[in-house]
Amino acid sequence: MTLSDDRRAAWLDGMAQHVLTHGLTHASLRPLAQAVGTSDRMLIYHFGSKEGVVGALLHHLAGGFVAGLEAALPPGRAVSVPLCLAEVVALLRDPGMAGYGRVWLDILSAAAGGSAAHREAGQEIMAGFAGWLEGRLPEGTDEPAAVAATLLTLIEGVIVMDSVGQSALADRAVAVVGMRLS
Amino acid sequence: MTLSDDRRAAWLDGMAQHVLTHGLTHASLRPLAQAVGTSDRMLIYHFGSKEGVVGALLHHLAGGFVAGLEAALPPGRAVSVPLCLAEVVALLRDPGMAGYGRVWLDILSAAAGGSAAHREAGQEIMAGFAGWLEGRLPEGTDEPAAVAATLLTLIEGVIVMDSVGQSALADRAVAVVGMRLS
DNA sequence: CCCCTCCTGTAGCAACCGCTACATTTTTCT
DNA sequence: AGAAAAATGTAGCGGTTGCTACAGGAGGGG
Numbered sequence: 001m002t003l004s005d006d007r008r009a010a011w012l013d014g015m016a017q018h019v020l021t022h023g024l025t026h027a028s029l030r031p032l033a034q035a036v037g038t039s040d041r042m043l044i045y046h047f048g049s050k051e052g053v054v055g056a057l058l059h060h061l062a063g064g065f066v067a068g069l070e071a072a073l074p075p076g077r078a079v080s081v082p083l084c085l086a087e088v089v090a091l092l093r094d095p096g097m098a099g100y101g102r103v104w105l106d107i108l109s110a111a112a113g114g115s116a117a118h119r120e121a122g123q124e125i126m127a128g129f130a131g132w133l134e135g136r137l138p139e140g141t142d143e144p145a146a147v148a149a150t151l152l153t154l155i156e157g158v159i160v161m162d163s164v165g166q167s168a169l170a171d172r173a174v175a176v177v178g179m180r181l182s
Numbered sequence: 183m184t185l186s187d188d189r190r191a192a193w194l195d196g197m198a199q200h201v202l203t204h205g206l207t208h209a210s211l212r213p214l215a216q217a218v219g220t221s222d223r224m225l226i227y228h229f230g231s232k233e234g235v236v237g238a239l240l241h242h243l244a245g246g247f248v249a250g251l252e253a254a255l256p257p258g259r260a261v262s263v264p265l266c267l268a269e270v271v272a273l274l275r276d277p278g279m280a281g282y283g284r285v286w287l288d289i290l291s292a293a294a295g296g297s298a299a300h301r302e303a304g305q306e307i308m309a310g311f312a313g314w315l316e317g318r319l320p321e322g323t324d325e326p327a328a329v330a331a332t333l334l335t336l337i338e339g340v341i342v343m344d345s346v347g348q349s350a351l352a353d354r355a356v357a358v359v360g361m362r363l364s
Numbered sequence: 365c366c367c368c369t370c371c372t373g374t375a376g377c378a379a380c381c382g383c384t385a386c387a388t389t390t391t392t393c394t
Numbered sequence: 395a396g397a398a399a400a401a402t403g404t405a406g407c408g409g410t411t412g413c414t415a416c417a418g419g420a421g422g423g424g
Contacts, residue, residue: 023295025207028381040382042402050382102294109291112284112345113205122346130351146358153355157339163294164304169312172328173335180362210411222412224372232412 008046011036012060019057020099024106029053051117058107058121065100066128072097078136082178085151088133089158089174093167101159126152147181190228193218194242201239202281206288211235233299240289240303247282248310254279260318264360267333270315271340271356275349283341308334329363 014036019027029040029050047053072091078084091097104125110118134148141147154177161170196218201209211222211232229235254273260266273279286307292300316330323329336359343352 025291025295029383030380039403041384041404044383045401105287105291105294108342108345109207109287112287113207119346123348126343126346126348146354149351149354150358153339153343153352154336154359155339156342157335157337160290160338160342161308161335163290164301164308166305166308169331170335172331176328176332177336177359177362180359211413212410221373223374223414226413227371 008056011038011043011046012057015053015057016061016064019061019103024103025109027054055117055121058117059124061100061103062121062124062128065125066132068097068100069129069132073136076136077138080138081141081147081151081181084133084136084138085154085174085178085181088136088151088155089170092155092159093162101163104159105163150177150181190238193220193225194238197235197239198243198246201243201285206285207291209236237299237303240299241306243282243285244303244306244310247307248314250279250282251311251314255318258318259320262320263323263329263333263363266315266318266320267336267356267360267363270318270333270337271352274337274341275344283345286341287345332359332363 015032018032018035022031029043032053033040033043043053044050047056069091072094073087078087092101107118107122107125111122130148130152133151134144137144137147154173158167158170158174161167161173197214200214200217204213211225214235215222215225225235226232229238251273254276255269260269274283289300289304289307293304312330312334315333316326319326319329336355340349340352340356343349343355
């Protein structure tokens with residue numbers, strides 16, 4: 001290990017904070033370095049390349065996202081599927097989690113553009129989200145995997161609708177699915 | 183009108199084609215100009231700025247997307263809501279429309295990043311899509327607006343899941359919602 | 365004919381990009 | 395203490411970005 005672990009973690013925390021507020025698409029080395037009090041020279045030295053920086057950062061963000069989910073909603077199961085859905089949608093719309101929504105869309109765009117690193121990070125984030133969501137489903141839910149897949153897909157749609165200012169349509173969809181799924 | 187309309191249309195067609203295959207995020211003036219046989223100098227002259235180019239291009243893409251939908255699925259209504267959903271999902275996954283999926287994610291990313299032009303284009307595309315979808319719902323559907331909002335949100339989720347290689351989860355969600363919505 | 369407006373090619377500017385060569389400082393090991 | 399290794403600062407390279415200054419061609423109206 002060339003870079004002490006706590007320093008590396010501090011750098012990743014700072015860069016993640018910068019990316020959560022300024023976006024990932026146009027994040028370049030010099031601003032990232034400045035956000036953590038170092039230089040682009042150092043980032044390249046310790047991570048090898050920008051690809052190395054972004055890869056580590058994406059992995060860090062994936063962990064931070066799931067940690068944010070677990071920190072925001074007290075551990076335990078929801079009392080019903082519609083309530084679970086409503087809780088999660090409200091949580092993702094919370095200002096404290098809104099930065100992840102933006103970065104999430106940046107990751108999707110880059111993944112669709114062919115970046116393997118972003119595609120893998122997307123899968124990692126999705127897997128963490130799916131696991132957490134399945135753990136929040138009410139006890140005794142029929143076919144929990146199918147229900148989780150449905151909620152997951154719908155929630156992704158809500159994020160998209162929100163990003164173009166169509167939250168009203170998303171709310172309507174959440175209401176309809178919640179009713180039909182209870 | 184400083185630029186003859188057919189020439190402007192030809193330029194927009196060519197630039198749209200380039201963007202549909204190479205992505206919108208990193209589309210810069212010189213490659214765009216080369217794709218239509220002119221120079222960045224000319225694009226700036228006739229559109230004022232890159233913002234002008236992108237704005238016109240986004241508007242053109244919005245029209246092309248709806249035209250692609252209408253061209254692919256014969257006019258008329260689907261026989262059931264689940265079938266309608268399945269048809270639309272299959273259409274958006276068709277190679278002929280896949281380019282729009284990628285550009286769509288680029289637009290969402292830029293819109294979430296604060297670009298007003300991309301946000302407006304996103305709303306325009308969403309409005310066209312919603313109108314077309316509502317027109318395909320089976321005759322006599324209860325609460326067509328609510329059903330359309332649900333399908334729309336779910337379909338956006340499918341696009342997201344596909345982009346990170348989770349089409350299986352998306353298929354499951356489509357099956358569940360189709361069953362519950364019939 | 366000349367002028368005037370529209371259009372276009374050439375060349376280049378300043379800023380930013382990822383990355384590197386080189387020298388220097390700081391730490392670590394013996 | 396002295397040598398080796400790791401870490402860092404300075405400066406800059408070659409490339410791309412959006413955009414512009416300048417010159418000139420093309421065509422129409424006086």
